[in-house]
Amino acid sequence: MIFGVDIGGTTIKIGLVDNLKIIDKYEIPTKKDSLIKDICESLRNYMKEHNIEKIEGIGFGVPGNVINNYIYNLPNIGLKNIDLEKEVYKYFPNVVVKAQNDANAAVLGETLYHREYQNACMITLGTGVGCGIVLDGKVLEGRHGVAGEIGHMPIAEEYNFACTCGLKGCLETVASATGVVRLADFHRSSFRTALPYKFSAKDVFDLAKKNDQLCLEVIDKVSYYLAKCIAILAITVDVDVYYIGGGVSKAGSILIEGIKKHYAKLSHYAVKNVKIEAASLLNDAGMLGAAGLI
Numbered sequence: 001m002i003f004g005v006d007i008g009g010t011t012i013k014i015g016l017v018d019n020l021k022i023i024d025k026y027e028i029p030t031k032k033d034s035l036i037k038d039i040c041e042s043l044r045n046y047m048k049e050h051n052i053e054k055i056e057g058i059g060f061g062v063p064g065n066v067i068n069n070y071i072y073n074l075p076n077i078g079l080k081n082i083d084l085e086k087e088v089y090k091y092f093p094n095v096v097v098k099a100q101n102d103a104n105a106a107v108l109g110e111t112l113y114h115r116e117y118q119n120a121c122m123i124t125l126g127t128g129v130g131c132g133i134v135l136d137g138k139v140l141e142g143r144h145g146v147a148g149e150i151g152h153m154p155i156a157e158e159y160n161f162a163c164t165c166g167l168k169g170c171l172e173t174v175a176s177a178t179g180v181v182r183l184a185d186f187h188r189s190s191f192r193t194a195l196p197y198k199f200s201a202k203d204v205f206d207l208a209k210k211n212d213q214l215c216l217e218v219i220d221k222v223s224y225y226l227a228k229c230i231a232i233l234a235i236t237v238d239v240d241v242y243y244i245g246g247g248v249s250k251a252g253s254i255l256i257e258g259i260k261k262h263y264a265k266l267s268h269y270a271v272k273n274v275k276i277e278a279a280s281l282l283n284d285a286g287m288l289g290a291a292g293l294i
């Protein structure tokens, strides 16, 4: 049995995984000052309560960049430079420890779940835009640990909004939850709308489903930029399937259908038939993928 640990900004999801299936799961709060200690103590307690004597390993999905199990930066939690193996060995001296960026863990989780595809990308739309790439069943890390950081692909130059990374016109500035809000504000004066002046990305999607002109325009733009990004990915990594996950993706078919419509026009003829679909594991992909690292 393996523990899959998905560390988030506010909660840590922990799954007990056997034969690549989550057989039990629970959550604990994320505390900056005792992050690894809390996780390890909770795992030890869980094992004691459930009479589990031995586990094969602990896999981690972390919201930041990690190379060779060394966590360099967790910007949303405010932690840097954690030697994960060293910290975990204090509690579990002989266990195998593996870690990956959370987007990478999530896409690995989806490929473990959908066994038929061993080549996949998962685009996560949340506060930012993340992406994990799995090729031949293995996560693509890259030389600097940023393979698949498509949120900073400079493809929205028409708007040229400033990005948190210091560049301008990144995909994330128009396709994240904040990007959706930014686009709606930008186009507000040109379209009729029932959108209040204080609103969220979810409001934009909800009103688009009611044919609100401004919101439909915004979703069309978001879909266009995501399709453009997938068209670029398709002739770069050429995978079987592109999963769309994360909070913004809860908008459902209106977004997926919009992406497909634009992708049909933007994509190279050899990759027209790729699958673009909603991620199916919702909150469990990160845990399963983290366990799959072992």
Ligand SMILES: [Zn+2]
Pocket: 151, 152, 153, 163, 164, 165, 166, 167, 170, 172
């Ligand atoms: Zn950027």
